[in-house]
Amino acid sequence: MSVLVDKNTRLLVQGITGHEGLFHTTQMAAYSDIVVGGITPGKGGEWVLDGKLPVFDSVKQAKESTDANASIIFVPARFAPDAILEAADAGIPLIICITEGVAVQDMMRVRSYLDQKKVRLIGPNCPGLLTPGEAKVGIIPGNIAIPGNVGVVSRSGTLTYEVLYAMKNLGMGASTCVGIGGDPVNGTNFTDVLEMFENDTKTEKVIMIGEIGGSEEERAADYIRTKMTKPVASFIAGQTAPPGKRMGHAGAIIEGGAGTAADKIKALEAAGVKVAKHPEEIPTLF
Amino acid sequence: MKLHEYQSKTIFSKYGIPIPxxxxxxxxxxxxxxxxxxxxxxxxxxxxxxxxxxxxxxxxxxxxxxxxxxxxxxxxxxxxxxxxxxxxxxxxxSAIDQEIYFAITDDRSAKRPVIIASAAGGVDIEEVAHKNPEKIVKVHIDPLLGMREYIARDVALAIDLPREYWRDFTKLAMNLYEVYKKSDASLAEINPLVITKDKKLVALDGKMLIDDNALFRQPEINEMRDTDADAPSEIEARKYGLSFIKLEGNIGCMVNGAGLAMTSMDVIKLFGGEPANFLDVGGGASSEKVAAAMRIILTDPNVKAILFNIFGGITRCDEVAHGILKAMDEVKPKIPMVVRLVGTNAEEGRKLLESANMITAETLADAAKKSVEAAKKGK
Structure with a gap:
């Protein structure tokens, strides 16, 4: 088992004919056979990847024709909220939004609507999901991770790749890697994913990669302390970040003295989590 | 993006909020x-x-x-x-009877807007929040429904606002929510909101923060940008779409990805150095962006060495190496460069850069140590 995605995932790509969408569709389809089609309004009836994947005008049509159970979004930021809502309304239970730069108030409205529908959203501003050997749903390079029993959850992109790669070099594999994204308002948080890993039979240990800003790491620490039986190792980025400055990710900011790396590390250590001094050290902590 | 008091109050006034x-x-x-x-x-x-x-x-x-x-x-x-x-x-x-704190802001944890109000407004609100948190009232708003009159009345009740002001306060709360929503604010704050001696509610001071991600649909607000608080190098970086923040140290950093960029700074510090900047060159790390980033880093006379940390996933390391070489040819930096390339085609990339006399490193820890040493020699 794994969490969220596996070889049985039937994936749609929203924005499949765009530059990013098409490039990553090619990569995902080359990794395993999970992509079943895509959507670009106005291009329904066309085919991509040498006629292998059909393009539809709407998610509703695509869902009816392909029986998809997940959709990944590669559309520009101003269209992304609409794309998420379209997928939710079409009855897609798992939506992954890679797009960076979505307006925060749009995301709050989207979240409020999705919460009523019980739809799982990953992201936005995230690298997506990877269940090594089974499914690559997003932009995490497939060749840097091997199958295994460590669940990985992170707010970051390349920092996550760094950790997966360090794991691979030690012969340590991942059950699933979940990139929850670097935005202040997102669909799925650390605690949601930790709970999935706790309940997943294949996952035996968990790596959590956090960063400055917000208080999700502290909440996760609370969950780990009270509910979790599997060991967790962690790293928190931004120990040298100055307060009041947004460190690339919209959510990575220390505001009014809150959201510092020191506070998060303290909370995690108090919950029995081993916190690494640098990312290459994480896989050696178990 | 931050707005000045006068800019915030002009916006308040447009939405019918009384200001002096x-x-x-x-x-x-x-x-x-x-x-x-x-x-x-x-x-x-x-x-x-x-x-x-x-x-x-x-x-x-x-x-x-x-x-x-x-x-x-x-x-x-x-x-x-x-x-x-x-x-x-x-x-x-204004002749003032009472000072109230009243704001609408994003609550990241709750994923929705929140009203924050207190009968003890004014300059010491942070101290109140710290010492008497029970005097701070918080009420969430469903962003699909927006501000409702009953919510505003609940707040008025919670801060013991005299009944004679409820009507005006409700109107003001509805209007402040419109300000927050229509301006894509992440904070719309009135501190203090005063009750004057002649029994009026007036927004004496105003503060607004605007969501940078929403500036594309806020052209008028975007025009209000004041860059005094930004370093010239940060303004230059913005032109190239680079995410750059100037710091006080002497080791320049060029990294792909925000999380890894923060981490590279942390690891430099861990090995006794001080980072000179935060810089995310983005996924592709094209030679144009690398060159622009290199020029921006080198405008800081404190910089004694530069650390490149590139994780090649989709991006191929040999391509990035070519980009770096092209940028070096153009910018001709005279300080030592430490390069760490990992991932796809890393070996080819490293060979290209070694032949150009750059210091190469295998791990992030190794790269950080080497750049700390290089910066010390450069002094």
Whole structure:
């Protein structure tokens, strides 16, 4: 088992004919056979990847024709909220939004609507999901991770790749890697994913990669302390970040003295989590 | 993006929120003229994008227009927390009965807007929040429904606002939510919201933060940007779509990805160095972006070495190496460069850069150590 995605995932790509969408569709389809089609309004009836994947005008049509159970979004930021809502309304239970730069108030409205529908959203501003050997749903390079029993959850992109790669070099594999994204308002948080890993039979240990800003790491620490039986190792980025400055990710900011790396590390250590001094050290902590 | 008090209050006023009569002035003469128009007794308020203006002496009461001119002269010559005062707001003085704190902001944890209010508003609100958190009222708003009158009344009740003000307060709350929503604010704050001696609610001060991700649909607000608080290198970086923040150390950093960029700074510090900047060159790390980033890093005379940390996933390391070589050819830096390439085609990339006399490293820890050493030698 794994969490969220596996070889049985039937994936749609929203924005499949765009530059990013098409490039990553090619990569995902080359990794395993999970992509079943895509959507670009106005291009329904066309085919991509040498006629292998059909393009539809709407998610509703695509869902009816392909029986998809997940959709990944590669559309520009101003269209992304609409794309998420379209997928939710079409009855897609798992939506992954890679797009960076979505307006925060749009995301709050989207979240409020999705919460009523019980739809799982990953992201936005995230690298997506990877269940090594089974499914690559997003932009995490497939060749840097091997199958295994460590669940990985992170707010970051390349920092996550760094950790997966360090794991691979030690012969340590991942059950699933979940990139929850670097935005202040997102669909799925650390605690949601930790709970999935706790309940997943294949996952035996968990790596959590956090960063400055917000208080999700502290909440996760609370969950780990009270509910979790599997060991967790962690790293928190931004120990040298100055307060009041947004460190690339919209959510990575220390505001009014809150959201510092020191506070998060303290909370995690108090919950029995081993916190690494640098990312290459994480896989050696178990 | 932060807005000045006068900008925030102009927006408040457009949405029907009462503000004191007043205008902004850039010279003492203008300040005097505005004070004359307002009847002489005015408050002269420095307009800088930092908190604690009052405590720094940047907000003063003038009894007549001559005093207003003198105070404006004084305040316009000030620097507050390193920022020059370029403008002063001249507001008519109000006779105040009570100061209330009232704001709408994003609650990241709850994923929805939240009203924050307190009967104990004014300059010490942070202390109140710290020492008497029970005096701070928080009420969430469903962003699909927006502000409702009953929610505003709940807040009025919770802060013991006298009934005679409920009507005006409800209207004001509805209007402030419109400000928050229509301007894509992440904070719309009135502190203090005052009850005047003649029994009116007035937004005496105003502060707004705008969501950078929404600026594409806020052209008027985007025009209001004040770059005084940004380093020139940060303004330059913005032009190239680079995410760059200047720091005080001497090791320049160029990294792909924000999380890895922060981490690279942390690891430099871990091995005894000090990072000179945060810089995310983005996924592709094209030679144009690398060259622009290199020029920006090198404008800082403190920089004694540069650390490149590139994780090639989708991006191929040999391509990035070509980009770096092209950029070096153009910029011709004279300081040592430490490069760490990992991932796809890393070996090819490393060979290319070694032949160009760059210091290469395998791991992030190794790269950080080597750049700390290189920076020490460069002194």
């Amino acid at each position: 009569k007043g205008r902004v002035a850039a010279t003492p003469q203008e300040a005097k003229q505005i004070a004359d128009e307002l009847g002489g007794r005015v408050v002269v308020k420095s307009q800088v994008l930092v908190g604690g203006r009052g405590k720094a002496g940047g907000v003063k009461l003038a009894n007549n227009s001559i005093e207003a001119e003198q105070l404006a002269t004084q305040i316009l010559a000030m620097e507050i927390k390193g920022l020059p005062v370029r403008k002063v707001l001249i507001d008519e003085a």
